[in-house]
Amino acid sequence: MTTCIERPATAPQWDRVGPPPHAPVRARFAEALFRNVVAELPIRVALAGGERLGAGGPDAPLMRVPDPAAFFHRLGADAKLGLGEAYMSGEWTSPDPAALLTPFAERITRLVPRSLQPLRRWVERRRPAVERNTPEGARRNISHHYDLSNEVFATFLDETMTYSSALFRPGSDDLADAQRNKIDRILDLAGVGAGTRLLEIGTGWGALALRAAERGARVTSLTLSAEQASMARRRIADAGLSGRVDVQLRDYRDAAGGYDAVVSVEMIEAVGAEYWPEYFQALDRLLLPGGRAAIQAITMPHDRMVATQHTYTWIHRYIFPGGIIPSVRSITDNVRERTGLAMSESRSFGADYARTLRHWRNRFLRRWPDVEALGFSRNFRRMWEFYLAYSEAGFRSGYLDVWQFRLDKTA
Incomplete structure (x- = not known):
């Protein structure tokens, strides 16, 4: 028999994902980088409004982005948190997220151009003590x-x-x-x-x-x-x-x-x-x-x-x-x-x-x-x-x- 678990009085971490941060400059940069990366990946990206990105054919893994503005603001503010939080918030979806994410993982060392990699230390958050x-x-x-x-x-x-x-x-x-x-x-x-x-x-x-x-x-x-x-x-x-x-x-x-x-x-x-x-x-x-x-x-x-x-x-x-x-x-x-x-x-x-x-x-x-x-x-x-x-x-x-x-x- 299923029993209801007593939850803490405060909302758990997963229910405290707020709206996307307002980061217009970083959002534009994140969008440009994302478009450049997916242009060569064997995936399909469907943006709201009908725009299609990616180099994949009709059977390639599909990424739907119903809220591109929110998605790119999250990526721009903090990509290492934003990709997952955007998924939790429904700002991108996929019928098979593992298949979609695999080409990204295969190229993880090349996703950010080498000339920009030294900038990571200025934008990446460090682990809390x-x-x-x-x-x-x-x-x-x-x-x-x-x-x-x-x-x-x-x-x-x-x-x-x-x-x-x-x-x-x-x-x-x-x-x-x-x-x-x-x-x-x-x-x-x-x-x-x-x-x-x-x-x-x-x-x-x-x-x-x-x-x-x-x-x-x-x-x-x-x-x-x-x-x-x-x-x-x-x-x-x-x-x-x-x-x-x-x-x-x-x-x-x-x-x-x-x-x-x-x-x-x-x-x-x-x-x-x-x-x-x-x-x-x-x-x-x-x-x-x-x-x-x-x-x-x-x-x-x-x-x-x-x-x-x-x-x-x-x-x-x-x-x-x-x-x-x-x-x-x-x-x-x-x-x-x-x-x-x-x-x-x-x-x-x-x-x-x-x-x-x-x-x-x-x-x-x-x-x-x-x-x-x-x-x-x-x-x-x-x-x-x-x-x-x-x-x-x-x-x-x-x-x-x-x-x-x-x-x-x-x-």
Whole structure:
């Protein structure tokens, strides 16, 4: 049965998107740049009044802009916030926003002419200090996203309640099977079996801890999300495995003890670059000699990570405050320079994340009446749809990737 979620007295962030800022000079500049970019993209843009832009044929992804003035004022005022806010406000739409955004993501380093790129530091907003992932800030940032509502996540996740990239078997499009396959793969990397003392950093809703316990491991699982902890404990109890799994509301920095294996799936993105050394040192500190760590991480190109790591974007404001996606190089550098661990194995599967995200978006839209019944607004629907489509485009284009890494502690 669907239950209405009690909303805070003040309007949530997604319902506080105001009218477009008045920025006439920047709006003219943004429109000129947009027209120049889309003239070469394999898309179609339909502006109000009948004007058509883009180099795409009749089957190319379509972007409708029913309010060009508002759209260009938002882009001009702050493009990294404005594109998403314009979608939330209905100032542009698309039958398939992921397909539309993919060509932009494929050319992301060339969208702004090289001669204008030095100007970005004068116009791009920097991340607010309040979003730093200090112990207090990390709890606040995690709660913003993961304590949203277990019921909302249940509408679009599969039965395993796994919120990270699946790993599909050849010839199969079964999301739940692909999630179990991913979990088994990373547990295999960490050597988890009967008697393993396993630390999980980032509980999610308990799927990995459950699977590890089924293998005979004894699991300590850490999370900063009260909602996730509550549901994970309930699922573990229902499976009769409470004696093998201890879910704790605890920061990884406060973890103690020694473990045969440490596993962390897509948690590093919430750590923050300034705390990556501490994160990897914690893996090293908590692993016993001969132990293994296995991490799954979303990655982006190193040069783009360096160029954008202090920039404040739509994703930070509405989805993941304090988040930063690492590069493969930043991970390998931290492992080499900050720990005694040795990276012995790695594997990428970014195309599987694009498929995972499409499953999630289709499920979310199909189940929207259930989400709406929980008390969430149309603004929330468009926010979540844009988030999932924007992420899918990143993986479809190859701009984003996802990796599993195995780290060994030899002494």
